[in-house]
Amino acid sequence: MYALICAPVAAETICPGPPTTRRCGQFGFDADCPSTLTTSNTQRTIDLLSDERFVTLNVNLHYFREKYNAILAGNDERRDVLASVRGSPYQRVARLFYEYLRAERDEVDFMLGRLSELEDHADGLKSK
Numbered sequence: 001m002y003a004l005i006c007a008p009v010a011a012e013t014i015c016p017g018p019p020t021t022r023r024c025g026q027f028g029f030d031a032d033c034p035s036t037l038t039t040s041n042t043q044r045t046i047d048l049l050s051d052e053r054f055v056t057l058n059v060n061l062h063y064f065r066e067k068y069n070a071i072l073a074g075n076d077e078r079r080d081v082l083a084s085v086r087g088s089p090y091q092r093v094a095r096l097f098y099e100y101l102r103a104e105r106d107e108v109d110f111m112l113g114r115l116s117e118l119e120d121h122a123d124g125l126k127s128k
Helices: 002-006 039-050 057-073 091-127
Strands: none
16 A cells, blocks of 8 residues: 555655655554565556556446456357266356356446446536
């Protein structure tokens, strides 16, 4: 959590002092920073926060819907007609996994619909 808060700026600017004495009180935290922010950690965090799919809700939801659809497309339940007859120790786990992915995809679709409704409502308020 501290890494995400401290990442966009150099670690020394936010948490001055040696790694064991750095404080994050500037952000309302009175605990020691759990570890130093190395250059690679800071750069990785900056890269993540610079990617639209991780910071913009609409883009993030579309990204995950595409991911779920790609995974579910690879699972063709009718591909092996005899799978249910032969059985497998992992058949139940696989079925639960794909049911979970379908539920998550449905949740993402619901959130996208809700987000669209809210944007339409906000546009209606602006035009008044």
